[in-house]
Amino acid sequence: MLVVEGLTCRFGTKAAIDNVTFSVTPGSFVGVIGRSGAGKSTLLRSINRLNPVSDGRILYKDIDVTTLRGRELRQWRARSAMIFQQFNLVGRLDVLSNVLMGRLAEVSSWRSLAQLWPAEDIAVALSALEQFDIAALAAQRADQLSGGQQQRVAIARALVQNPEIILADEPIASLDPRNTKIVMDALLRINKHFGITVICNLHSLDLARTYCDRLIGMATGRLVFDDVPAALTAQIARELYDLEADEVMGTVPPPVSGTAIPALGEVAAA
Template identity: 60%
Template sequence: MLKIDGLSKRFGDKIAVDRVTVAVDKPAMIGIIGRSGAGKSTLLRMINRLTDATEGAIIFEGEDITALRGAARRAWQSRCAMIFQQFNLVPRMDVVSNVLHGTLNRRSTLATMFNLYPQEDIHRAIEILDRLGIAEQAAKRTEALSGGQQQRVAIARALMQNPRLILADEPIASLDPMNAQIVMDSLRRIHEEDGLLVICNLHTLDTARRYCDRVIGMRDGRVVFDGAPEMLTTATAREIYGAGEDFSEAATSTEIETLDGAEEIRLAEACV
């Protein structure tokens, strides 16, 4: 389904992604982990063609994505939806209009200028919002929503593109634990119900283990781990992150129970 073959990206003398080779045979939910600067975001941006590869190839369902130019490249970016940590929504615009922006690649310039949408697209946008549990927010300005709700609007916009592949770049990095779980539950459900390949850059090991079928670990631009989540031991994590014996998964956990427990300890200590 997806083959990444010897993919590299250089920025001057710096190698951001170094000869990455990955093969995906069928739709799955894949997590990519690694410390900041490991090359995770650059890899996703190359798959989406927001950034050109220096060398190597990306093949999706038999098509060489790295060779696409112009309209063909834009068509690929419609099929390969991207979800960002910063949401990339229009804050003063209502929620449903932000979702409808997922159809911009297939609309005329005139329709785009005058913000004209077919009735069926509007109905579909509301149906997607309802599926994500935020249909009641459709008429509100996006800036009035919580961070977790805004990320679900961004997911809804991605689904409006009718994608074959969803890329999510640190989709929960700026969210509290409760909203992080809601967003990850949504992405997992989309993978299972729609049969889509979902690739997420993640910064916490517990999230990767809980939601992903496969985990890829990157360090210094290279893939240093590729396996099932149960193979992601603490020792393996130390190798991926280049950490010592003092490495603690709890420090980056998104589990509500873990964080609440830590908060209880902090409060107990404060009361002594």
């Protein structure tokens, strides 16, 4: 179980995250919602230790994540894979090389620098690409792909880390509706098929209600809502989003049990 206790993250005198406490059971799909500047990205980056923690603790199983350094910190970042809004791919490298970057915690520095990846790692990376229907793009430069394809490469890179948690920071913010669905379906499939915990920052309540089994609402760095999607009323949404409420409130109803989950092989190439 992931436990966040009194987490505070300050930049100067400003607390981007202010005394946040919650826990996440394994295999959950948690959506973090709130208006721009609410602290959603800082929360995920703090869990991954990309942002410094000012106060509080992050616990995972018997590990105090906030105390990790060196190799142990690198191993934690492999176990809690990040997916970013802007993909964070190396555009001049081919797709396969970008996916193999997810194996950096497991191979020596000289091998990665020389691009001498073990055959087993190459096979794992190709398998991940195959699951997202983009194995045919393995030799193509990453900067020649569409936005939806690049984000699927980023998800494949996260998957080859063999993570126990995926932290997705607004993964569909720059995508059109069709690619938004492709990427969210891929994250849902990873969650349900592999049992990997997903914590995903989302601006759209429509998507949050459709894909997540639990929602955490953030406002000015504080946790102000923590419940199932069905408990998120229009009034609570307006308190969370204020002037942005009309923009983010969708019409898709909360997910119902038994909803079909698309197979990875059904994801069409963008």
